[in-house]
Amino acid sequence: DAGVTQSPTHLIKTRGQQVTLRCSPKSGHDTVSWYQQALGQGPQFIFQYYEEEERQRGNFPDRFSGHQFPNYSSELNVNALLLGDSALYLCASSDGTDTYEQYFGPGTRLTVT
Amino acid sequence: GEDVEQSLFLSVREGDSSVINCTYTDSSSTYLYWYKQEPGAGLQLLTYIFSNMDMKQDQRLTVLLNKKDKHLSLRIADTQTGDSAIYFCAETADSSYKLIFGSGTRLLVRP
Numbered sequence: 398d399a400g401v402t403q404s405p406t407h408l409i410k411t412r413g414q415q416v417t418l419r420c421s422p423k424s425g426h427d428t429v430s431w432y433q434q435a436l437g438q439g440p441q442f443i444f445q446y447y448e449e450e451e452r453q454r455g456n457f458p459d460r461f462s463g464h465q466f467p468n469y470s471s472e473l474n475v476n477a478l479l480l481g482d483s484a485l486y487l488c489a490s491s492d493g494t495d496t497y498e499q500y501f502g503p504g505t506r507l508t509v510t
Numbered sequence: 511g512e513d514v515e516q517s518l519f520l521s522v523r524e525g526d527s528s529v530i531n532c533t534y535t536d537s538s539s540t541y542l543y544w545y546k547q548e549p550g551a552g553l554q555l556l557t558y559i560f561s562n563m564d565m566k567q568d569q570r571l572t573v574l575l576n577k578k579d580k581h582l583s584l585r586i587a588d589t590q591t592g593d594s595a596i597y598f599c600a601e602t603a604d605s606s607y608k609l610i611f612g613s614g615t616r617l618l619v620r621p
Contacts, residue, residue, distance in 0.1 A: 401552075428607075430607070430608070430609075432609075437613070438613055438614075439514075439598050439600075439611030439612050439613050439614055440553070440598075440609070440611050441611075442608035442609060442610070445607045445608065452607060453606065453607045453608060455608060487552055487553065489553075489609075497540075497541045497558065497602060498555065498558070499555070499609060500555060501545075501552040501553040501554070501555075502552050503551055503552040504551075504552045
């Protein structure tokens, strides 16, 4: 039973560029949430996708956008990268009807230079 | 408001019990969680408790919830060196899907 997978593992981008991160949920899950974890801090909720729509959004600017595909996988896009966007980006999956159990992937480490 | 606070660091000797504490402010919290994060890794869901419960035990882990004081604790019995990690407390509020995390407690287990 595959858990949550994310790609790539690491990424280095230059300020002003755009980046796309990918996530495949755990088998049987249809809901994907994205979190940003800055160094030394707890994860911060970016948004959650369910039935290919954004169901809830955290306090992040519009530069952060996402998408969910019919197979429930998801992408996180960040435009106009800032140095402060450097962080570990975590994807979590859950069952849309029982979202209280969220299982996390290993994350994508984004470095913006 | 939504805020979750934890102490930053805890050091224990191998074989002792560890107790990691957390306080939260949101009175509408429905579920409270403990996650474990090892260096360079994602978060592992350890256990969670529904807000109408006082205690939950799962093998070496015991979660205690004091809803009146908005205080959550995680006790790890017979702590092992493999338990060294950062432990995050998190909550979800009623009608919300997001997890709100504390800043994490780094647990160091000394041989």
